[in-house]
Structures are given as structure tokens and as C-alpha cells.
Amino acid sequence: MRNEEMLLIPGPTPVVDSIYDALASETRSHTDPRFVAIYKSAIEKVRQMLKTDGEVFVISGSGTIAMEMALVNTVAAGEKLLVISHGYFGDRFINLGQAFGIEVDVLQAEWGKQVNPVEVEKKLSEGNFKAVTITHADTSTGVATNLDVLVPIIKEAGALVILDGVCATAAMEEDMNKTYGDVDAKIDVVLTGSQKAIGVPPGLAIVAFNQSALEAREKIERVPAYYCDIYNWIPIMNDPSKYFATPPVNLIYAFEEGMRLVLEEGMENRYKRHFAYGRAVRAGLAEYGMKAIANEEVAAATLSCILYPEGINDAAFRSALAEKGLIVAGALAHLSGKAFRIGHMGNTTVEMLERALVLIGETLNEQGFSVNTNKAVEKFQEYALAVKN
Numbered sequence: 001m002r003n004e005e006m007l008l009i010p011g012p013t014p015v016v017d018s019i020y021d022a023l024a025s026e027t028r029s030h031t032d033p034r035f036v037a038i039y040k041s042a043i044e045k046v047r048q049m050l051k052t053d054g055e056v057f058v059i060s061g062s063g064t065i066a067m068e069m070a071l072v073n074t075v076a077a078g079e080k081l082l083v084i085s086h087g088y089f090g091d092r093f094i095n096l097g098q099a100f101g102i103e104v105d106v107l108q109a110e111w112g113k114q115v116n117p118v119e120v121e122k123k124l125s126e127g128n129f130k131a132v133t134i135t136h137a138d139t140s141t142g143v144a145t146n147l148d149v150l151v152p153i154i155k156e157a158g159a160l161v162i163l164d165g166v167c168a169t170a171a172m173e174e175d176m177n178k179t180y181g182d183v184d185a186k187i188d189v190v191l192t193g194s195q196k197a198i199g200v201p202p203g204l205a206i207v208a209f210n211q212s213a214l215e216a217r218e219k220i221e222r223v224p225a226y227y228c229d230i231y232n233w234i235p236i237m238n239d240p241s242k243y244f245a246t247p248p249v250n251l252i253y254a255f256e257e258g259m260r261l262v263l264e265e266g267m268e269n270r271y272k273r274h275f276a277y278g279r280a281v282r283a284g285l286a287e288y289g290m291k292a293i294a295n296e297e298v299a300a301a302t303l304s305c306i307l308y309p310e311g312i313n314d315a316a317f318r319s320a321l322a323e324k325g326l327i328v329a330g331a332l333a334h335l336s337g338k339a340f341r342i343g344h345m346g347n348t349t350v351e352m353l354e355r356a357l358v359l360i361g362e363t364l365n366e367q368g369f370s371v372n373t374n375k376a377v378e379k380f381q382e383y384a385l386a387v388k389n
């Protein structure tokens, strides 16, 4: 791999050579049939990944644009939105909704825990919620959402399910054709970005709408957006030789290759691999006395938020790791300085994660802790072995 450092943050994630090669291909006209074919193929691959018969959008922008596109096309000003939040990125939907005059209600979990489904049911019984946002894996806490429990509750209440998959899509199951318990209980909107579990550099927003979500758009007379109005994009997504706004040609090359790798590995394999990665990383770190803030039952497959043992200085610890070529992220909000976040998703390999575990152990030893890296690696391998790639 061309990368000189191991970028194990919760996105962007390590980029493999074939994706770099695609990115560095000749920039062509956005209407050149050779580019149009690649754009078409990228859109089609997203459709396959999410198993949707609705509309798929692949546009310039980060995950936040995808969140905005999902929301403004389904919920009108004055309508009610329920935000289920497991941390910083869940909370982002509160500000987003308020920016568009949407009436936002929120259920926030204590960081590291899940929102109680009984409270969701109670809240929804107040009536008239147009949609509910769920963050599949909250990148601030490493908490995953239990879709099997929440999707039926939300659909039962007649609201749309908007799923933020920015840190989950392509690594944790998001099947828009799957019925959750009830006949009609399906995920209505999935949104994501290119730079997390898909493993492509940042810059693309990806959104999928099913038929119910498209009907919601139809009922909104005037969407308070131009770039994010899906009606400006549907003709382009169905025929990418048409023009609305110039697509990021090189990034689409890279994304098409990234999606090729995703489908080549297969969704089931990817879900299993990421699940094993998450458990393995956390089991290894636990040997150092480092605990995730999320219990194993609610922990995300894609990233972990790990509390420091007493006596670690966050900045010093992370810069020592950076000198060894391992980049991890600091924690957000009130956990800042008290924890770090490690990503284990996308095109990350078992070898990288094992090496990261060793480097973390070495750094702990250098900073006066006495930890056993061999034991941590053993624990790691116990869980990771099943998916050696």
C-alpha cells in the first residue's frame, strides 16, 4: 500500500492503491461517454449495495450534505421530526432540522448507552412525527443502533426512517429491501459519505430514497434548497450524461473502484469482517486496561471510543503514536482528553489493526505503564482470526 501512515481514525480511512490509481486517472469531461459510463456504474453499485428500488444520489459534498439532502426532501418546515441521538452526530440533526424550521424533538442517550426503545414508542405516541433520524453508528461514542427493534416501532407510528450510515454503510447491515418484523417496516432513507466504511477519499455524499420517501418529497410544495433538492438530481442520476452541477469526475472514478471492491468482497463478508474487527480491537485493548465506553452488546463494528486509564495525557499519547506512524482520533465534547477513538473499517486490514495494537502497547510501556503486548495480540487474534484477509 502506498500509504506511509496508518490512518485509523473514524474517517477518512486508509485508501488502497487501486483507488488512488483511479483517482489519478485523466480528468475528462463530465459528459464524456467514458466518464458517464463510470458514473452510471457507481450509482448502480450503490443501488446493489443498499438493495433499493428507489432513487440513489451520488453528489459532491461531505456526509453532512447527505444528512441535509435526506432531511429537506422528506420533512417540511413546521412538521415534526424525532431525533434519536447516541452522541455528537445524532445531535447534528437537531441543528440541521432547526435550520430549516422543522419542529425537532429529541431522545438523547447517555453517551455510551442506547436510547430506550420504550421511550421512543412513548414519544412517537404523541403523534404526527413525519420522520425519525437514527445514527447507525455514532462516531463520537462508538454506539450502534438496534435497527431490528427501532425500525418496526417507527414504522408502526407512521413515520419515515432516516438512517445516517456515514460511519456504517458498507460495514454494518443496511438493506433497504429488508422488512423488520412487520410487512411494511423498511428503512426509507439511507445516507452516507465516501470516506468512512467505503474507504474512498472524502468528498462524496451518497443518499438513497425508497418509494415512501419519494412520496414525501412529492408532498412538499417547495423544498428550501436548490443544490440539495432531489428533483434537480433525479434526471442526472437516471442519465448521468445530463447536466445539473459538475460532478467531481476524479472522485467518481475513485468511488466506482471503491464500490467495486465492496461488492467483490460481498456484503455478508463485510458485515462479518467488521463485526470481528470491532470485537478483536476492543478485546486486545482491554488487555491493556483500556475499555470502550460502549458495552460490547451496543458497540459499533466500525469504530471504538476507548477510555484512557488514569494518568494518560491525550495529546502526548496520540503524538507518540503519530511518531510511530499510527494516527488515532481524539474524543469529542465532554470526553475530549479522556478517551481516544480508533476506526476499524473500510479497507483496513487485520495486519494493520494488529500492528496498531502493538504500537499502542509499546507507547503505554514507554509512558510508564506495564502492559503485555503479546497477550493483547493473542486476544486480538482470537476474534480476528475468522476473517484473516
Ligand SMILES: *Cc1c(COP(=O)(O)O)cnc(C)c1O
Binding pocket: 011, 062, 063, 064, 065, 089, 135, 136, 137, 138, 139, 164, 165, 166, 167, 193
Ligand atoms: C462523519 C459523520 C458525519 C459527518 O460527515 P462529514 O463527511 O464529516 O460531513 C455524519 N454522521 C456520522 C455518523 C458520521 O460519522
